[in-house]
Amino acid sequence: MPEIKKLLVANRGEIALRIMRTAKEMGISTVAVYSEADRLSPHVKFADEAVCLGPPPSNQSYLLGDKIIQVCKDLGVDAIHPGYGFLSENAAFAKKITDAGLIFVGPSPESIEVMGSKLAAKQAVAKYDIPLVPGTEEAISDIKAAKEKAQEIGYPILIKASAGGGGKGMRIVDSEVEFEEQMQRAVSEAQSAFGDGAVFIEKFITSPRHIEIQVLGDQHGNIVYLFERECSIQRRHQKVIEEAPSAVVTPEMRKAMGEAAVGVAKACNYYGAGTVEFIVDDQLNFYFLEMNTRLQVEHPVTEMITGKDLVREQIKIAEGNPLPFSQKDLKIHGHSVEVRVYAEDPKNNFLPDIGKLITYRRPQGPGIRVDDGFEEGMDIPIYYDPMIAKLITHGENRQDAIDRMIRAINDYRITGIETTLDFCRFALQHEAFTSGMFDTKFVERFFTPDKLEPTFSDEEKEILAALSVVFYEKEEDRINPKTPISNQATTNWKNRLI
Template sequence: MPEIKKILVANRGEISLRIMRSAKEMGIKTVAVFSEADRFSPHVRFADEAVCIGPPPSSSSYLLGEKIIEEAKNLGADAIHPGYGFLSENASFAQKVQDAGLIFIGPSPFSIEVMGDKLSAKQAVKDFGVPLVPGTDEPITSIPEAKKIALEIGYPILIKASAGGGGKGMRIVESEEDFEEQMQRAVSEAQSAFGNGSVFIEKFITSPKHIEIQILGDQHGNLVYLFERECSIQRRHQKVVEEAPSATLTPEIREAMGKAAVGVAKACDYYGAGTVEFIVDNQLNFYFLEMNTRLQVEHPVTEMITGKDLVKEQILIASGKPLSFGQDDLQINGHAIEIRVYAENPKNNFLPDIGKLSTYIRPQGPGVRVDDAFEKGMDIPIYYDPMIAKLITFAESREKAIARMIRAIDEYQITGIETTLSFCRFVLQHEEFISGKFDTKFVETFFEPKKLNIKLTQEETSITAALGVMIFEKSRKNHQENKEKKLAAANSNWNKRKH
C-alpha cells in the first residue's frame, strides 16, 4: 500500500484540528474542508491547504461525499480521514473513497455496513461468544408474535430502531397494554429519523451502566483492546462525562469484556480504531449493545491511560502497517476524565444556547488537555452539534483526576453563552459519582436545575464583596487618572495653538 503523504480531513472543528496535529507530527500534509460558516475556524488556518465546500448546512457541505472526494483528488491527497459524525460511518462513502483510488482512514465498507445496523450486528456476533441482551435478532413483523416474545422476556422491555442511535426510535414499554402504541411510535420515529422503520425488542435493564471497550486492529489480523471507558453520565441518551478506567470493573470482568470486544471485531473482519459498547447491570453482567466503527468523541481518556495516540495508529493501520504492540504490552496507567463542554443551558433542559464567545480562556496546568476549535469573539453556529470543547484531566488516581477536573472547570472562563460546565461540576462533586455507583439514570434521578444555584458561604460572600470594592476603587482611580491626563493634554494643545 502506498505511503500516505497528504490527508484530507472530511470534518470540522475540534476533531479536525486534533487529527491534523497528529498528522503534522508524522510529517504528513493536511487539507481542511470548511463550510461558509467555518471560514475563520482554527482548523482551516492550521491545515496546509483548505477548500470551501459549500453553504453552512451540513447537507450542503460536510455531507457532500462526492464533492469531498473530488477536492481530495484535485489537491493530491492520498487519503481521507472522516473524523466522527457526518460521513464517518457511511459505508457507501467509504467505498467511493476506495473506488476513487484513495485510502479511507477507517474500517472496510463491509465492517461499517454490518455494524451500522444493530440487528445485523447481533446476528454477526452471536457465534463469537459475545453476551447478548435477551430479545429478538430479527425485525418485528408480527405484533402478536412480538407481544408473545415480550411476555417471555418479561416487562419492562425496550423497543429499538435497527438503524438507530442517540435515543431516536427507542421506547420503553412497562406493560402489555402500552405495547402496540409504543411500537407504532418507535416505528414512526425510526422511519422519520433514519429512513428505516425496522425495530426489534430487548429486555430493558433497569439500572444500567454504559461501558465501552476501545479496540484496534490492523490489516494483518492482529487485534487488541485498550481497556474500557465509563460513559454512564448522559442526557438525552448522549454522553456528557466519560472516564477511563471504570471505577467498578474488576480485572476479571475487564478482561472478559475486552475479549468479547475482540470477538465482535473478529465477527466483521475489523481493522482500524473502533469501539464496542456494552450495557452492564447492577450485578456487573454485561451485554453487547453496538459497535461504533470510527473514532469516538471520548477517545482522549484512553490515550491518556495507555500512552497511545489513536489517530496515529489509525493512519499507520490505513497505511498497511502491522500493530507495533500486542495485548501484553498494554497496561492502565493512572486515571483520566473527560467532560464535554456544550453550548447548552442545563438550567433550561439542556437546550442549545447560541451566541458570541465574549470571553474564552482555557484552563492550563499539569494533566489538563483541551481539545477545541474556538477562540474569543467567534460565534457558535446553529448548524452543527453545540459542543464547544472537550476538557480532559489526567492524574495518578481517580480522586486526583476528579480534583484536577474541578480546578480546571473553575479556571475555564466562557461568557456570552450558557454552557454545561456548571452541570459537570455538579456531577463530579456528587456522592453518587464519587462512589462510582451511578448509572445512566443519574440525570433524571439526581439532577435538578435549581441545584446549580450554589449559595456562597459567609466567608466567600465577604471575600467576593471585598473584591468588588477593590475592583470598583481601582476602576474609579483609573477613570480619574485618565480624566486628568485628557485635561492636561487638552490644556497643552490649547497652549500650542495659542502660541
C-alpha cells in the first residue's frame, strides 16, 4: 500500500489548517498553496512549505489545477487533499491527479462525476430502493410535457438545475400560470452559473428539514454511516447552524436513513468521506436530495459525537487501508452544535461585511472548539467566502451543548466587522429551535433585523436614563461651569449609581 509522506492541501483558511494539523499528527509533512491575498494567512505559516499560486481571484490561484499538480511534482508531494469548495468536487482535477501518479485524498473521479449531476445521482440510486422526491427522472426541456408532469405531481413544484447548488438555477412554481416564465429563468440561470442548462422537476416540500448522513467507505467495499447532522437553519439556501444528532430523528429513522445513505454510496462504488443529503417533510418522511463527494464544512459536529477524526480516516483510506471499525462499533456520545461565523451583517439581509479584524479573541473552555483561519489585525478578503470561523461546542445532551454555545458566543470578541454571531445566539434561544420544531424557513418565519436590537429591563432603562442625565449635566458644567445643579432627583440617581 502507498504511504503518504508529503501532503499538499489545495485550499485555504480554516479547512487548510484543519487538514494540516491532522497530517502533522500523522507524521506527514505539509505543503500550502496560497494567493497573494493570503500571503500572511495562518495556513501558510503553519505548513512546512508554501507556494504562491498567483493573484487573489480564485481563477488565477486556487482553481489552477495544473499549476497545483506541477507544484506537487516540483516538491516531491505524494498526495493532494482538496478540502471543500474550489476543486474538491471536480472530477477532471481528480483524474489529472491520479494520472500524474499522485494520490487524491477523496473518492474516485467516476464517483464524483456521477454524484455531481443530480439527475445522474437519482438514476444511480434508483435500484437501491432509496426514497426519492416525486419528479422527473431525466432533464426536461419541452414546456408542454413539463407542464403535464407538473400537473401530475401537483403544485407547488420545484424546477432545479441538474448541475446546480447553492440555490442557483432553482425556481419554486405555485401554479401553471407562472410555470413557463419560471422554467425559462431556471434554464437561463443554470446555463449562466454552470454552463449546463439541464433542469428537472420535483415536488416542492413546503416545510422541509435538511438532514444529512456522514458516510465513510474504504477501497475494499466497506461502508459505514456516522449518523446524522441537522442543517435546517439556513440563509440563502446555505447553512448557518448545524447540530448532531438531530432533535427529531428517532433511532429507527436514524437506522433507515443511515442504511439509505450507505445504499447511495454503494450506487457509485464510493470510498472516502462523503455526505448524503436528505430532505425531510413535516411527517418525517425523508427523500434523497444529493451526495457531496467531499468533506463537509460541518464535519466537526460528527467528529465531536463519534470521537473519529474524519481527515485522518480520509488519509488512511486514500493510502488503501481498510476501515478500522464497523457499524456496530460506532456510538453517539453526547450532542454537538456548530455555528458558522460569517463576516456578514444579519441586519442588512446577511450581506458580506468585509473589513479588518480589529479585535479577534476566541472563546475557550471545556467542550469548545474553534476552527478558523484568521488572526487579529488581518483583513477579510473580498475574493472568497466570507466565513471567518466555525465555532463548535459539545455537551452531554442537547441543552448542555446549546448553553455552552451561547456562553461561547458571548465570549467571542470580534470588532471591525459585522458577523453572524448575534443572529446565531438569537436562533439558539428561539423557542422553535429549543423545541426542535423548526425547518429551513426559520429565517423567513422568525427573523427580522429588529430582533437583534438590544433589549433592556425596566431597571436597566432607568439606569440608562440616569446616566444620560449625568452625562448631560457634565457637558453643561464643561460648557458653562457656573450653571448650578438644582435637580434633586438627579442627585438621588447619582447616589443610587454609586
